[in-house]
Amino acid sequence: MSPDEPLVATLVYVEHHEGEPVRGALGVVSKAADLGDDVTAVLCGPGVSEFASSIGGYGAGRVLVADDPALADPVPQPRVDVLEQVVRDQGFDTVLFAASVLTADIAAALAARLDAGLNWDLVDLERADGRLVGKRPALQDSILVDVGWKRDPSLALIRSGTFEPVAKGGDAAVQKIPVEVEEWSAQTVMLEQAHEERSGPSIEDADVIVAGGRGLGSPDNFSLLEELARALGGAVAATRAVVDAGWYPYAAQVGQTGRTVSPKLYVACGISGAIQHKVGMQGSGTIVAINKDPHAPIFEYADLAVVGDLHEIIPRLTELVRQRKAA
Amino acid sequence: MLAPVKIAVCMKEVPDASATKRIDPQTLRLDRSGDGTLNEFDTHALEEALRVKDASSETEVVVVSMGPGKAMDSLRKALAMGADRVVLVTDEAAAGSDLIATSKVLAKALERESPDLIVLGQQAGDSDGAVLWAALADRLRLPMISQAASLELREGKARSKRQTEYGYDVIEAALPCVVAVSDAINEPRYPSLKGIMGAKKKPQETVSLVDLGLAGDEVGAAGSRTEVYALGEPAARGETQRIEDEGDAAEKIIEYLSARKIL
Ligand SMILES: Cc1cc2nc3c(=O)[nH]c(=O)nc-3n(C[C@H](O)[C@H](O)[C@H](O)COP(=O)(O)OP(=O)(O)OC[C@H]3O[C@@H](n4cnc5c(N)ncnc54)[C@H](O)[C@@H]3O)c2cc1C
């Protein structure tokens, strides 16, 4: 881009939780600033004005605040109304989101509203010859695809944990924006809102993690993993499928909506290896996967792929580990 | 309204897991010519609808899909499980549709049905988007709940528990609404022999874009707002060593870990 070309106007939706902007979203702000864009952040929810200017420190020149009680529940649709208006009024070229349960819904609905393109699960962004290019791992991360947008605005969801926030210092100008929520958008209400559930075992500090998924067959079989974990001196973790089913506590969940872990050894048992699970454990030193399906996606990124029945392998493995430790 | 009278379930055919998935280097699209199978995640959506039908016999469950004509073979499994009929939007011009184009087509097909409840799966195994419902709900101007780990229908409302990054929410939306379910919500039933036999006789409608009042350039590659520029290789992550268990897998795992001084 030549120096006299106008800067690309980028809007970053910044999600917040319990009075703080989320890390991932700040990471996206920093990335957008690195691209050389004119970065504006937008915050939605009552009370967001209080911490809005701090986002300037991560690279946003301006922060728009939709500080309104109508946005109290973290549900997507009222936010789509607000963002549609902002994008139409201020004409952003790009709208970026750090992927989460909330932002994925906002981004896709906004795309429909604006008849705009949305690319998801991006692990990098660059500007090449004046156009935005997203890097998206596809087909179980077996291939990296360059994706683009045919017209503005270009909407993108960035895979969780992709960009680190970089504190550069500085304050942003804070500007209030109008909040008008359509009647049908306000039809979804949150009766109970999630708060950090920190009870249960801590898996983030463990050197060894033995993780279980639906392949365990029943909640009782977690005892097999607990025994192996004890023998290895590690902790037990789980997938969302089994946490959702009530087999194991949420605090032990690894993945996009759970914890991010990087133990020296990760033993995945009866886990298919969905991308949303992978993002929480791909930093592990050595990944051993036991799965009876030879096509299980987890084998694509395991160091040791063991095709077999975990019910036979795990008890024997526990016994062998114990023997070694005793010797 | 006691129970939803009509439930639409969005389901799609995806390439079979055993087939090597590939993106055609010419078209830069997923090669869908090989064996297809019903997207596993969508069978959870169907199961949830069938449970409502089990409890209230007036409920009709209609499967709505977009895909190549041969997708009907996979969708027949939904009929065998208990769905009443299938509407498959199939049209050359729809090929290569991205999120924006797909949601346009499915929204039209759903408008024709005007269901009391629309259920989707957690993600399509090929695109891993996990976003379509939100675009659909917006086009249909309906409230939505995603990632539902439970679904209760009461007094004209849908209520779900669902996981976010912070734990569990409870959300409620008035019917008609769009609900996307987590794959942990239920254990999908297997089709019975009777179900399989009966499936062939159930209505299997294919509709074209014209039937839906859509022009070819609104959908497919022409109507898409995103594109694929190039295919590349992901960062290499080292070799995967493979073991097929022949009764000695545990020994081999120990060997592997000791050789790398992990044990
Ligand atoms: C927005 C969003 C966020 C998500 N966040 C997360 C997250 O944080 N963490 C997460 O884990 N998931 C998350 N998911 C869900 C994810 O997509 C998968 O649905 C989930 O990880 C699957 O869990 P699983 O591997 O236990 O179950 P399944 O996919 O059902 O896999 C079970 C595996 O067990 C194998 N198996 C069965 N029996 C045996 C046996 N006897 N021996 C050996 N193997 C056996 C099967 O072959 C299969 O591969 C998220 C999804 C979405 C849409």
Ligand SMILES: Nc1ncnc2c1ncn2[C@@H]1O[C@H](COP(=O)(O)O)[C@@H](O)[C@H]1O
């Ligand atoms: N072509 C399609 N036809 C019908 N339903 C679809 C189609 N594509 C996606 N879906 C539905 O949308 C859900 C999410 O898909 P996606 O956002 O593409 O991952 C799937 O689980 C299906 O229920």
